[in-house]
Amino acid sequence: MADLTSDFVGIKSPNPFWLASAPPTDKEYNVRRAYEAGWGGVVWKTLGEAGPPVVNVNGPRYGAIWGADRRLLGLNNIELITDRPLEVNLREIKSVKRDYPDRALVVSLMVPCTEDAWKAILPLVEETGADGVELNFGCPHGMSERGMGSAVGQVPEYIEMVTRWVKQHSRMPCIVKLTPNITDIRKPAMAAHAGGADAVSLINTINSITSVDLDLFAPEPTIDGKGAHGGYCGPAVKPIALNMVSEIARAPEMAGLPISGIGGVTTWKDAAEFLALGAGNVQVCTAAMTYGFKVVQEMISGLSQYLDEKEMVLSDLVGRAVPNVSDWQHLNLNYIAKAKIDQEACIKCGRCYAACEDTSHQAIAMSDDRVFSVKDEECVACNLCVNVCPIEGCITMERVAPGATDLRTGKSVPAEPADWTVHPNNPMAVKAAE
Amino acid sequence: MDAKALAPGILPGRMDKASIEAGFGDLHPALDDHEALVAADRCYFCHDAPCATACPTEIDIPLFIRQIATGTPEAAARTILSQNIFGGMCARVCPTETLCEEVCVRETAEGKPVEIGRLQRYATDRLMAQGVHPFERDAPTGKRIAVVGAGPAGLSCAHRLAMMGHDVVLMDARPKPGGLNEYGIAAYKSTEGFAAREVDWLMQIGGIELQGGVALGRDVTLDALRESYDAVFLGIGLGAVNALGVAGDDKDGVTDAVEFIAELRQASDLAALPVGRDVVVIGGGMTAVDAAVQAKLLGALNVTIVYRRSRDRMAASVYEQELAAAKGVRIICSASPVAVHGNGAVREIEFEFTGDDLSPTGERFRLPADQVFRAIGQTLAGEGLPELVGRKIGVDGTGRTSLAGVWAGGDCASGGDDLTVTAVAEGRDAAEDMHASLMG
Numbered sequence: 001m002a003d004l005t006s007d008f009v010g011i012k013s014p015n016p017f018w019l020a021s022a023p024p025t026d027k028e029y030n031v032r033r034a035y036e037a038g039w040g041g042v043v044w045k046t047l048g049e050a051g052p053p054v055v056n057v058n059g060p061r062y063g064a065i066w067g068a069d070r071r072l073l074g075l076n077n078i079e080l081i082t083d084r085p086l087e088v089n090l091r092e093i094k095s096v097k098r099d100y101p102d103r104a105l106v107v108s109l110m111v112p113c114t115e116d117a118w119k120a121i122l123p124l125v126e127e128t129g130a131d132g133v134e135l136n137f138g139c140p141h142g143m144s145e146r147g148m149g150s151a152v153g154q155v156p157e158y159i160e161m162v163t164r165w166v167k168q169h170s171r172m173p174c175i176v177k178l179t180p181n182i183t184d185i186r187k188p189a190m191a192a193h194a195g196g197a198d199a200v201s202l203i204n205t206i207n208s209i210t211s212v213d214l215d216l217f218a219p220e221p222t223i224d225g226k227g228a229h230g231g232y233c234g235p236a237v238k239p240i241a242l243n244m245v246s247e248i249a250r251a252p253e254m255a256g257l258p259i260s261g262i263g264g265v266t267t268w269k270d271a272a273e274f275l276a277l278g279a280g281n282v283q284v285c286t287a288a289m290t291y292g293f294k295v296v297q298e299m300i301s302g303l304s305q306y307l308d309e310k311e312m313v314l315s316d317l318v319g320r321a322v323p324n325v326s327d328w329q330h331l332n333l334n335y336i337a338k339a340k341i342d343q344e345a346c347i348k349c350g351r352c353y354a355a356c357e358d359t360s361h362q363a364i365a366m367s368d369d370r371v372f373s374v375k376d377e378e379c380v381a382c383n384l385c386v387n388v389c390p391i392e393g394c395i396t397m398e399r400v401a402p403g404a405t406d407l408r409t410g411k412s413v414p415a416e417p418a419d420w421t422v423h424p425n426n427p428m429a430v431k432a433a434e
Numbered sequence: 435m436d437a438k439a440l441a442p443g444i445l446p447g448r449m450d451k452a453s454i455e456a457g458f459g460d461l462h463p464a465l466d467d468h469e470a471l472v473a474a475d476r477c478y479f480c481h482d483a484p485c486a487t488a489c490p491t492e493i494d495i496p497l498f499i500r501q502i503a504t505g506t507p508e509a510a511a512r513t514i515l516s517q518n519i520f521g522g523m524c525a526r527v528c529p530t531e532t533l534c535e536e537v538c539v540r541e542t543a544e545g546k547p548v549e550i551g552r553l554q555r556y557a558t559d560r561l562m563a564q565g566v567h568p569f570e571r572d573a574p575t576g577k578r579i580a581v582v583g584a585g586p587a588g589l590s591c592a593h594r595l596a597m598m599g600h601d602v603v604l605m606d607a608r609p610k611p612g613g614l615n616e617y618g619i620a621a622y623k624s625t626e627g628f629a630a631r632e633v634d635w636l637m638q639i640g641g642i643e644l645q646g647g648v649a650l651g652r653d654v655t656l657d658a659l660r661e662s663y664d665a666v667f668l669g670i671g672l673g674a675v676n677a678l679g680v681a682g683d684d685k686d687g688v689t690d691a692v693e694f695i696a697e698l699r700q701a702s703d704l705a706a707l708p709v710g711r712d713v714v715v716i717g718g719g720m721t722a723v724d725a726a727v728q729a730k731l732l733g734a735l736n737v738t739i740v741y742r743r744s745r746d747r748m749a750a751s752v753y754e755q756e757l758a759a760a761k762g763v764r765i766i767c768s769a770s771p772v773a774v775h776g777n778g779a780v781r782e783i784e785f786e787f788t789g790d791d792l793s794p795t796g797e798r799f800r801l802p803a804d805q806v807f808r809a810i811g812q813t814l815a816g817e818g819l820p821e822l823v824g825r826k827i828g829v830d831g832t833g834r835t836s837l838a839g840v841w842a843g844g845d846c847a848s849g850g851d852d853l854t855v856t857a858v859a860e861g862r863d864a865a866e867d868m869h870a871s872l873m874g
């Protein structure tokens with residue numbers, strides 16, 4: 001078993017799997033059971049300032065979308081930050097941290113945008129022995145209407161200002177949690193970096209309406225005939241999160257800024273992908289909310305096996321794919337591939353044919369006896385057939401070797417790579433010395 | 435085991451009523467809403483789907499399954515019924531394991547096809563339970579058409595004709611309509627009076643006048659029908675059962691399997707239905723399996739199917755053979771009957787093992803039997819019919835016979851497997867051709 005011990009901004013945990021700040025981490029009972037199940041760390045559900053706690057709706061808080069067999073793919077919520085008194089949460093945090101010193105315990109915070117408010121709460125958290133704080137600049141629902149959460153995360157100047165206060169008034173590591181509800185994730189990340197953040201974590205949830213009740217004509221979840229947008233998470237958001245993580249990881253201005261990856265991590269593979277794109281650890285919520293705390297055990301065994309098979313240690317994986325995240329203009333246009341259908345594996349459903357014939361390049365032939373084959377003279381290697389094929393590995397993209405003829409263009413495949421920057425059709429192409 | 439179970443002879447009540455009724459419960463229970471969604475989720479929505487191609491009525495199976503998956507089983511039912519008005523019965527009796535489900539790509543992928551038959555039943559049951567008939571009649575055409583035989587072929591033809599605005603007179607020799615749906619198939623495939631309910635529902639289209647107890651040749655002649663109607667459809671099935679052609683064939687206790695099944699289907703109390711202790715069924719088709727399994731379910735102690743050719747040539751599907759085996763029916767292959775023994779009533783039946791070409795081997799054996807069912811096929815009966823091809827009424831691809839204005843379909847007509855679903859397709863296609871022919 002590979003060693004999964006993680007050190008994230010100086011916070012140690014037996015593995016890189018943390019529970020994200022969310023309903024599962026709202027109280028001592030849950031967090032103790034999560035640790036017992038094997039979670040390496042927990043970000044305690046967001047605390048607000050002292051005084052009367054926030055209230056939640058008393059109708060449904062969650063909406064969802066499902067795939068086949070009602071597999072939950074996306075979850076949306078309109079729950080606010082913790083609705084339990086601050087002192088109760090602080091007492092419980094202290095008690096749990098005392099009993100689980102080897103586990104990470106970070107406390108998520110969201111208080112109004114005044115220095116006094118932050119100055120007031122930080123010492124209280126520090127006193128619990130918690131390992132760090134995470135600034136919730138992400139939640140897009142409810143609290144944002146009161147100028148907190150994503151309302152702060154959408155204004156880089158506020159992020160920088162608040163981060164600076166936190167670093168000024170606390171010795172704890174400070175992670176800034178970012179909202180994806182912006183146009184360029186690098187801007188808020190750079191603001192956090194400039195404010196002195198030890199790390200960023202992302203993504204928080206995405207503004208969403210999961211469905212509409214077609215009898216009530218109201219968004220779901222519906223409260224007394226009305227609904228409000230919520231925060232979307234779960235497997236469906238993973239591609240968005242991966243991209244945003246990679247954008248920060250490869251930005252030269254933020255080189256070395258630790259990232260905690262969040263967004264749809266459900267299996268060890270999802271986690272490994274976040275790590276490869278530059279995340280130092282991952283945070284999980286929806287998978288636990290769907291399947292219970294035990295899911296972490298598959299993540300631990302799977303990641304260990306993978307690292308063993310690759311003969312890597314955890315730190316080798318972090319950022320390993322970042323150098324390969326490129327821009328379109330730098331992709332090799334001389335890389336030519338063709339789809340290939342494994343006739344042994346093919347079950348003859350014809351989905352590749354329908355997809356290619358109706359919506360792509362008419363590059364798959366269908367015989368009277370339902371043999372499907374690729375027409376190399378038409379195939380542009382778009383990959384749609386691979387994506388719609390129900391049998392994994394049945395259709396593959398095979399590279400046409402340099403020197404061989406691309407039957408579509410009739411030209412020999414060049415051995416040298418060439419991208420858009422040097423393409424003759426590009427008016428901005430870098431001209432060779434004349 | 436009590437005395438009643440062991441008593442020789444043909445006796446009722448060999449098992450208690452509750453056990454008998456439990457045995458005759460639904461062979462494939464209906465899917466509930468959740469099961470239907472899970473089953474429907476497995477469909478890949480194939481292009482030019484093999485299942486639809488394999489269906490004799492060419493139901494758009496991927497479309498109807500998608501309609502179930504999206505919560506609109508009524509629309510699914512319309513998709514099914516527009517191709518096959520007997521979608522409900524076919525969902526129950528079709529040998530799906532040799533049709534749509536055999537070629538399902540998930541059978542290829544995992545050896546476990548999408549449950550097309552049960553999904554079809556889910557959709558059609560749902561629509562029928564609402565008591566609505568999904569089709570409306572076109573404007574009256576003024577044409578009158580006689581449909582002879584109210585089985586699947588005749589009813590399918592009559593429905594399609596009525597839908598296109600023709601007036602149909604539907605006659606059948608039996609008192610009730612439905613043909614083999616009502617009198618022929620195993621009771622556990624059509625429970626709770628489904629066959630009769632389905633016909634009632636089908637007739638809601640209107641424009642069909644049913645005349646029960648009217649037999650061609652006895653009560654009406656084909657010539658007279660041709661005189662009085664604009665067109666005639668013959669869906670008269672196969673009336674006569676082939677004889678064994680061996681000594682003792684006429685002994686008491688030797689009867690036709692179809693008669694036994696018909697009696698069973700019409701029985702109001704199965705526990706009152708007599709059955710032998712040692713039952714032998716001769717034949718290798720669906721009728722043989724239906725008779726054998728039902729005899730077993732009535733409490734027969736030993737039930738044996740004896741088929742003259744090898745196992746792989748049995749007309750009953752592998753699924754049906756396995757069903758018989760699971761119910762405790764023994765299947766002996768490559769043996770032909772040579773004599774029925776007994777003093778007045780059958781006591782034993784003697785067979786000889788035969789080679790693949792039915793050549794006798796000289797090896798003989800006897801089976802104790804107090805009841806023997808003939809299930810060795812049926813033959814077309816009647817005079818003054820259109821020209822025969824082989825032993826059936828010769829038809830072309832759209833059901834036209836040698837006589838102008840006379841179409842035929844179902845078991846009585848040449849071509850096609852003798853399946854309910856084939857009969858439905860033939861009746862439907864003949865109706866379309868009759869319409870085109872009459873309306874020019």
